[in-house]
Amino acid sequence: MVGRVHERRWQVITGDLSLLVIFVLAAFLGYEVISKVPSILHTPLMSGSNAIHGVILVGAMLIADEANGALQVGLALAAVILATLNIVGGVVVTDRMLEMFKGRDRTPASDGKKPADDDA
Amino acid sequence: MIAATLPNNALVACYLVSTVCFIVALKALSSPRRARWGNLIGIGGMVVAVGITAVDSHAGPHGIIPIGMTVGLVIAVPTARLVRMTAMPQLVAVFNGVGGAAAALVSILTFLRVQLGHPSSLHLLEILLGLAIGATSFAGSMVAFAKLQEVMTGRPITYPCQHLVNAALGLGIIGVGVWVIADPHLAGMVIVAVLSLSLGAGICLPVGGADTPVLISLLNSLTGLAVAADGFALNNLVLVVAGTLVGTSGALLTKMMSDAMGRSLPNIILGGLPEAGSTKELSGGSRTVRSADAADIGTLLAYSRRVMIVPGYGLAVAQAQHTVVELAKLLEGRGVEVAYAIHPVAGRMPGHMNVLLAEADVPYEALDELDDANTKFPAADVSLVVGANDVVNPAARSDPASPLYGMPILDVDRSANVVFLKRSMRPGFSGVDNALLYDPKTVLLFGDAKDSLTKLVAAVRAA
Numbered sequence: 255m256v257g258r259v260h261e262r263r264w265q266v267i268t269g270d271l272s273l274l275v276i277f278v279l280a281a282f283l284g285y286e287v288i289s290k291v292p293s294i295l296h297t298p299l300m301s302g303s304n305a306i307h308g309v310i311l312v313g314a315m316l317i318a319d320e321a322n323g324a325l326q327v328g329l330a331l332a333a334v335i336l337a338t339l340n341i342v343g344g345v346v347v348t349d350r351m352l353e354m355f356k357g358r359d360r361t362p363a364s365d366g367k368k369p370a371d372d373d374a
Numbered sequence: 375m376i377a378a379t380l381p382n383n384a385l386v387a388c389y390l391v392s393t394v395c396f397i398v399a400l401k402a403l404s405s406p407r408r409a410r411w412g413n414l415i416g417i418g419g420m421v422v423a424v425g426i427t428a429v430d431s432h433a434g435p436h437g438i439i440p441i442g443m444t445v446g447l448v449i450a451v452p453t454a455r456l457v458r459m460t461a462m463p464q465l466v467a468v469f470n471g472v473g474g475a476a477a478a479l480v481s482i483l484t485f486l487r488v489q490l491g492h493p494s495s496l497h498l499l500e501i502l503l504g505l506a507i508g509a510t511s512f513a514g515s516m517v518a519f520a521k522l523q524e525v526m527t528g529r530p531i532t533y534p535c536q537h538l539v540n541a542a543l544g545l546g547i548i549g550v551g552v553w554v555i556a557d558p559h560l561a562g563m564v565i566v567a568v569l570s571l572s573l574g575a576g577i578c579l580p581v582g583g584a585d586t587p588v589l590i591s592l593l594n595s596l597t598g599l600a601v602a603a604d605g606f607a608l609n610n611l612v613l614v615v616a617g618t619l620v621g622t623s624g625a626l627l628t629k630m631m632s633d634a635m636g637r638s639l640p641n642i643i644l645g646g647l648p649e650a651g652s653t654k655e656l657s658g659g660s661r662t663v664r665s666a667d668a669a670d671i672g673t674l675l676a677y678s679r680r681v682m683i684v685p686g687y688g689l690a691v692a693q694a695q696h697t698v699v700e701l702a703k704l705l706e707g708r709g710v711e712v713a714y715a716i717h718p719v720a721g722r723m724p725g726h727m728n729v730l731l732a733e734a735d736v737p738y739e740a741l742d743e744l745d746d747a748n749t750k751f752p753a754a755d756v757s758l759v760v761g762a763n764d765v766v767n768p769a770a771r772s773d774p775a776s777p778l779y780g781m782p783i784l785d786v787d788r789s790a791n792v793v794f795l796k797r798s799m800r801p802g803f804s805g806v807d808n809a810l811l812y813d814p815k816t817v818l819l820f821g822d823a824k825d826s827l828t829k830l831v832a833a834v835r836a837a
Binding site for chain 1: 726
């Protein structure tokens with residue numbers, strides 16, 4: 255059913271247990287890595303992390319490679335297309351949102367006071 | 375077809391590089407200075423992960439891998455580039471949804487591949503989790519898209535026994551899942567998929583339009599978890615790490631967003647906003663509003679000393695950001711102090727309004743966030759509210775019975791005069807009435823935000 259060569263690729267890190275350890279560590283890391291996000295960045299951050307889960311494309315590619323029969327080939331093609339949409343769409347949308355920040359090196363939260371004086 | 379399979383170590387090394395890129399990307403995306411760079415690092419991580427997988431695998435039967443990637447690219451780039459900035463929130467929902475769908479399909483394909491090989495119960499559980507979570511996220515995202523795109527009503531959709539129906543669907547998924555684990559068969563997988571799609575839609579229907587951004591963030595986090603489950607099913611490092619990172623950081627982001635809106639997450643998911651009818655004295659029949667013509671308001675603005683502009687979604691849909699800037703410049707030319715007060719959720723998502731105004735070349739320094747703005751309102755002669763409503767509703771401060779109670783608002787009611795540019799008397803996105811509209815110091819100018827602003831520009835010129 256499945257050749258040894260193919261099987262090997264799936265076992266990048268062998269065993270569910272080591273993956274479980276990695277999962278738990280990654281879960282904590284995900285929680286710690288974003289902290290005190292200013293509200294103007296909530297949407298770009300959501301969109302950026304949305305692009306990152308597009309990495310499911312890797313899974314779609316691995317599984318598509320072994321598809322056989324019309325049903326599997328059709329589903330695999332759909333999976334590859336959808337995953338690519340996720341990555342590319344997510345990245346481009348995020349970049350469009352963040353384009354607006356370019357050339358502005360001030361951090362928005364800290365200097366609300368100063369510009370107010372400029373107006374006066 | 376192409377290269378021979380790589381040594382395992384090279385593959386692990388590349389996956390490690392790519393996961394580190396994702397971590398750095400998330401970190402950088404939470405700081406305004408490095409956000410754009412962070413997105414680039416994320417792209418780098420993606421290129422490494424996908425690239426090494428491409429080198430290590432073949433093109434698939436009939437070349438479906440390169441074909442699928444090309445098709446995806448050709449659809450995604452123009453869509454993401456050309457859609458108007460105002461439609462960004464629903465676009466994020468769509469791109470999240472397709473990720474969930476891809477995760478569900480990968481689960482089904484993994485199942486088909488291992489079905490006859492006596493898979494372990496644990497392996498089947500991983501596959502089922504990927505399918506159920508992915509399908510739920512897909513259906514939910516599509517409902518969120520439909521609400522934001524106004525294909526369907528943005529109001530909460532409720533029906534009797536809603537929570538019971540959802541609970542039944544959830545139990546159904548678990549029941550059929552156990553059946554599939556005991557006796558792996560495709561029909562069971564399909565039933566799980568259908569039940570999960572229904573559950574996703576069922577969870578999202580009662581969520582009010584104004585809460586939809588929080589919902590999308592939650593679904594984003596769910597898709598991450600679906601990807602992680604597929605990572606377990608495929609024994610793949612990069613899927614597990616990237617999916618989990620998005621899952622937990624997304625959960626935290628969801629909480630931050632609901633906090634910014636002064637809403638609790640269970641309240642958003644379970645409750646929806648109470649029906650507008652439950653806020654008493656909503657249609658207090660005799661209350662009247664004062665509307666004025668553009669000339670009067672233009673004069674008021676032209677002879678003020680301090681004007682606060684409060685832009686909202688109405689400004690965004692009317693594409694009036696350039697006109698409002700024109701008005702502001704004109705006033706500044708007359709020596710009027712002008713500042714923009716930006717509510718954290720002005721527009722439809724946090725940060726949405728900042729992006730729109732930046733597009734119209736409003737300098738960053740002219741945008742006041744909530745706290746700064748609220749210190750300025752008492753000294754302002756006029757607050758000009760352009761297409762915003764819920765974010766200036768004083769009931770959020772004063773009326774514990776209001777569904778908006780507790781949401782941080784812009785205190786425009788503390789300025790000397792309030793001018794609302796509104797399309798109609800329709801309440802805001804939340805469906806809650808705003809008493810400030812009936813306040814004696816409030817005047818209204820009805821019409822499309824862009825038309826009204828253009829009239830005001832002319833009126834200020836004439837004043």
